[in-house]
Amino acid sequence: MKRKLRMGMIGGGPGAFIGEVHRKAARMDGKIDIVAGAFDINPEKSRQMGEELCVDPSRTYNTYKEMIEKELKLGDKKVDFVSVTTPNNWHYPIAKDFLEAGFNVMCEKPMTMTLDEAKDLQKIVEKSGKVFGLMHNYTGYPMVKLARDLVKQGDIGEIYKIVVQYPQGWLIKPIERDGQQQAAWRTDPKQSGAAGCIGDIGTHCENLAEYISGLKISEICADLTTFVKGRLLDDDGNCLLRFNNGAKGLLHCSQISIGEENNLAIWVYGSKMSLEWHQENPNYLYVKPMVGPTQVWKRGNPYVGEKSPAAARATRIPSGHPEAFLEAFANNYCNFADTLSKILDKQKPSDIENDFPKVTDGVRGMAFIETVVKSSNSTEKWVKFPKV
Numbered sequence: 417m418k419r420k421l422r423m424g425m426i427g428g429g430p431g432a433f434i435g436e437v438h439r440k441a442a443r444m445d446g447k448i449d450i451v452a453g454a455f456d457i458n459p460e461k462s463r464q465m466g467e468e469l470c471v472d473p474s475r476t477y478n479t480y481k482e483m484i485e486k487e488l489k490l491g492d493k494k495v496d497f498v499s500v501t502t503p504n505n506w507h508y509p510i511a512k513d514f515l516e517a518g519f520n521v522m523c524e525k526p527m528t529m530t531l532d533e534a535k536d537l538q539k540i541v542e543k544s545g546k547v548f549g550l551m552h553n554y555t556g557y558p559m560v561k562l563a564r565d566l567v568k569q570g571d572i573g574e575i576y577k578i579v580v581q582y583p584q585g586w587l588i589k590p591i592e593r594d595g596q597q598q599a600a601w602r603t604d605p606k607q608s609g610a611a612g613c614i615g616d617i618g619t620h621c622e623n624l625a626e627y628i629s630g631l632k633i634s635e636i637c638a639d640l641t642t643f644v645k646g647r648l649l650d651d652d653g654n655c656l657l658r659f660n661n662g663a664k665g666l667l668h669c670s671q672i673s674i675g676e677e678n679n680l681a682i683w684v685y686g687s688k689m690s691l692e693w694h695q696e697n698p699n700y701l702y703v704k705p706m707v708g709p710t711q712v713w714k715r716g717n718p719y720v721g722e723k724s725p726a727a728a729r730a731t732r733i734p735s736g737h738p739e740a741f742l743e744a745f746a747n748n749y750c751n752f753a754d755t756l757s758k759i760l761d762k763q764k765p766s767d768i769e770n771d772f773p774k775v776t777d778g779v780r781g782m783a784f785i786e787t788v789v790k791s792s793n794s795t796e797k798w799v800k801f802p803k804v
Contacts, residue, residue: 417757422451424487424495426480426510427502429456429465431597434524435501438551439469441745442499447753452487452495454480480510484517497547497756500524503601504609508533515544520756522549522749526619526785527778529609531802534775534782541775547759549752550773552623552781554680556747558715558730558739559701561771563628563684563691565724566703572686575629578657578665579683580621587613587651587671590644605648611785612649614640617680618669622784623777624682625667628691631659633784635798638791643672655788658798698740715739726768748772779804 423442428435435455442448452475455465459478466476477483487494497520500510508528511521515537527550528534541548554560566572592599601607602616609615626632635658640650651672657665670676680695692702699715713720716735721728730747733739751772758765783802791799 417761420447420449421496421753421756422494423448424452424475424483424498425450426454426483426498426500427456427506428453428499429458429461430468432501433598437742437745438499438501438522438524438749440742442749444742444746445750445753447757448749451475452477452483454478454483481513484513484519487519488517494519496520496760497522497752503607504615505529505607508537511537511548512540515540515546515548518544518546520547522551522752523778524551525623525773525778526609526615526781527775528782531779531782531786531804534779535804538775538779547752547756548775549748550775550778550781551745551748552620552627552773552777553741553745553748554620554624554695555627555773556730556744557693557695557698558720558724558727558747559693559698559713560624560628561726561730562701562713562720562724563682563693564630565726566691567629567684567686569723571689572684572691573688575631575659575661575663575684575686577663577683577685578625578629578631578659579685580625580665580667580681582617582621582669582678582680583673583676584617584669584671584678585674585676587644587647588674590647592647603647603649603651608649609785610789611640611653612642612647613651613669613671614638614653614788615649615785617671618653618655618667618788619781619784620680621667621669621682623773623781624680625657625665626780627773628682628684629659629663631661631663632780633665633801634658634660635800636784636787636791637798638788640788640792650792653788653792655791698744699735699738726771729768776804 454477456462500523637656652670655667684691701713703711754769755765
């Protein structure tokens with residue numbers, strides 16, 4: 417491509433957290449310009465955001481449907497893709513309508529409100545032939561990619577057990593009742609879906625475990641709890657897992673664990689060695705052999721790139737300089753952009769460029785949510801994961 421990709425955004429209006437993260441990440445590598453958007457369900461706020469971003473007023477839209485209609489009239493000058501950063505209940509209809517209109521899509525997770533919607537969206541993506549990305553940002557960390565490649569290359573042997581956690585404490589009080597914007601929609605079933613904590617951060621655990629291990633969850637035994645009285649969705653979840661190779665797992669997430677911030681972490685135990693990674697200290701991967709001391713693999717060193725070209729590609733700065741959250745988002749945008757650029761140039765993207773979460777990950781995420789909720793509400797010990 418001899419030009420930057422043109423990006424449109426749905427959501428991410430004034431006061432939005434994740435929309436601003438997407439914008440910073442998308443622009444980090446200089447491959448993408450934000451040129452259009454319907455930034456808020458309130459047209460006045462959408463125009464305000466457009467002004468702040470210096471978007472042409474004629475391309476700041478009142479609704480996403482107006483955006484589709486008017487962008488199509490621009491022909492070759494229309495946006496190359498849209499990024500959907502709204503609350504969950506809007507993901508499916510917006511992604512569906514843009515895909516069917518011929519646009520490529522990057523979408524926040526969870527992908528839809530239900531598994532049926534997710535399966536339908538998968539069919540639409542396949543029929544459209546368009547590029548669809550799902551923003552599971554934690555797969556973008558260099559040391560997560562290194563962990564995946566160590567597993568893939570057989571270094572840790574057969575996987576026996578996976579432990580993955582994501583405790584937070586920010587919802588210990590019912591701050592949604594005070595109008596806190598991020599809490600309000602996440603605790604509202606009409607906007608968030610069937611699950612609260614398990615949908616918001618539990619899906620990150622599920623996705624990370626399957627991404628690193630290459631395994632698929634086959635059965636779940638779950639227990640969801642709502643500790644804050646009057647809250648309509650779960651704020652704590654604990655799951656026993658069975659994987660398709662016979663491995664066992666433990667997944668727990670919480671938003672009422674006082675003192676915890678974003679303590680996502682994973683342990684993968686194999687027959688030869690084990691791996692340990694912490695999101696709050698993400699530049700280090702702990703590799704523990706059966707005999708000998710624990711090894712600390714540090715992001716940005718040549719030995720990491722020799723073992724994992726994907727980790728090297730995801731690294732922008734020398735070792736010792738912290739590289740983390742925004743860059744992980746940017747890595748997914750970078751791979752998405754390079755894949756889309758290759759396709760627009762009628763070339764085939766490489767496997768390393770095509771390394772970003774896709775619609776299939778979104779389907780598994782919704783299957784995970786529905787299975788956990790079903791298990792928690794059931795008197796049965798184990799509930800089988802749907803075949804998706």
